[in-house]
Amino acid sequence: MKKRITLIIAAVLLLCGLVGCETWDRLMKDTSSSVNGLKRTAVVYDQNGNVIKTYKGKFDVEINEYGNKVKFDIDGKRVMINNAVVIVEED
Template sequence: MNKSFLFFILGLSLVLGGCSQKFQRGVKDFQSKWVGLDRKVTVFSATGEPVRTYEGRIDIEPTEYGNKIKFAHDGNMVLIYNMGVVIEEVAE
């Protein structure tokens, strides 16, 4: 095989690999927006101790300010202001 063919195959695999990642992110964004994802949300105090943990199918709504987290949990709307929050997606 010549070098140009090898570069073509390498480039094609990189392009398709990148498209696959974008597609997977798009599917995950759609699922998050319309269904919610299995997540664990931990809220921390100013000193770093965990205050409260929420688990389950959680839909997080983006906000324009960085000091507010808004999400739905078990049919209730939860708003958290000025707290440290860690949001983890739970593996299915």
């Protein structure tokens, strides 16, 4: 029983320590983004730096492990961008 109480106290202290740090803030932002989406602007550029298209709205962005494919849903439509430069900023 003492071990259980000690573990609970340690977990609470660890959680309290994380509340004020950037890692915790990023975790909360990532969770909010994946559940609700965030208001963002995504600008798609070609290989010469010319703007192809700009997307604005509330969406979550998914990037593949190689970084050459970006996927998101906006206004009920799926957008998939391959082999282009995409800069996404939170509004």
